[in-house]
Amino acid sequence: MTAIERINQLSHRIFNTSKSEAQTSRTSNPFAASNFQKNILTEDVFESSKAKESSKISFTGNLTASSKRIYSTFVGSLGDFGNKFYEGIESIMAFGTRMKEGIISGWKKLHELGNTEISLDGTKEILARDIKTFFVNGREREISKLSKMDPHAEVKPMLVEALSALEADMAVVAA
Amino acid sequence: MDNNMRNNKNFSKVSNIIESLTINPNPDSVAVLEEIGTNSSIDEVRELTSRALVKRNEHESLSVVIANRGKGINDMSTVVAMSTINELLSLENKEEAMRVLENTISSEGFDEEVKENARSVKALMALS
Numbered sequence: 001m002t003a004i005e006r007i008n009q010l011s012h013r014i015f016n017t018s019k020s021e022a023q024t025s026r027t028s029n030p031f032a033a034s035n036f037q038k039n040i041l042t043e044d045v046f047e048s049s050k051a052k053e054s055s056k057i058s059f060t061g062n063l064t065a066s067s068k069r070i071y072s073t074f075v076g077s078l079g080d081f082g083n084k085f086y087e088g089i090e091s092i093m094a095f096g097t098r099m100k101e102g103i104i105s106g107w108k109k110l111h112e113l114g115n116t117e118i119s120l121d122g123t124k125e126i127l128a129r130d131i132k133t134f135f136v137n138g139r140e141r142e143i144s145k146l147s148k149m150d151p152h153a154e155v156k157p158m159l160v161e162a163l164s165a166l167e168a169d170m171a172v173v174a175a
Numbered sequence: 176m177d178n179n180m181r182n183n184k185n186f187s188k189v190s191n192i193i194e195s196l197t198i199n200p201n202p203d204s205v206a207v208l209e210e211i212g213t214n215s216s217i218d219e220v221r222e223l224t225s226r227a228l229v230k231r232n233e234h235e236s237l238s239v240v241i242a243n244r245g246k247g248i249n250d251m252s253t254v255v256a257m258s259t260i261n262e263l264l265s266l267e268n269k270e271e272a273m274r275v276l277e278n279t280i281s282s283e284g285f286d287e288e289v290k291e292n293a294r295s296v297k298a299l300m301a302l303s
Contacts (some may be wrong), residue, residue: 156207
């Protein structure tokens with residue numbers, strides 16, 4: 001038998017039902033009799049619900065003592081988890097309360113700030129005064145420093161030099 | 176005093192030095208002011224110097240601006256002379272200034288012009 005003949009036989013086997021296959025009960029599979037392009041699927045590809053029921057695990061029976069201990073430990077841990085979960089919720093509630101209080105106090109502070117009038121004019125005055133004070137103080141500091149110097153030995157040469165420079169400036173302006 | 180002069184950096188320096196000599200307790204300050212300041216060719220500097228000498232309110236400093244020809248109240252510049260007179264009139268304690276004025280008027284060693292100016296200023300100070 002050649003390979004081509006074998007493939008033909010296989011395709012004939014798949015797409016044509018035998019008498020025994022046609023009589024097979026497929027009540028659990030509503031699509032079993034469906035005609036796909038006039039070909040009847042001969043294999044029940046859907047899992048039977050009856051088979052499922054038979055494979056169900058029963059917790060009521062067939063449990064060994066060791067299994068019971070394991071399950072009880074598991075259930076006990078679930079109880080602990082519940083306590084921990086409840087404690088977690090409590091801490092979340094406390095955190096929420098703190099947040100709420102913080103927000104309220106913050107809101108109150110904002111409200112107080114909102115009611116306080118901030119005058120830019122006052123700021124301007126302070127800045128102007130400070131700048132003026134800075135320059136005035138600078139001049140006063142220099143005068144105070146000069147006043148402690150010896151008039152003949154220290155101040156006179158400085159005055160002569162400054163006057164010469166001023167006279168030179170005046171000469172330039174006049175020219 | 177014009178703005179150009181006020182804004183001049185060297186003038187500010189001169190002004191600060193003269194101001195410092197006004198409050199310097201050393202009596203030599205008067206000599207420096209007289210020698211350098213009152214002999215300056217710049218009216219504004221002479222004006223500042225004369226006012227500084229009046230502010231010191233000492234016998235020597237007041238003598239410079241009252242009893243010297245061409246200085247203080249006797250300056251050729253009307254602005255300098257008037258500014259010095261104003262400063263004399265502004266003094267809280269005029270006792271020393273009046274004493275110097277009286278000495279100048281009564282002394283034989285001064286020019287008649289200087290004596291005349293001293294008399295005028297004394298009259299003004301008596302009225303103020």
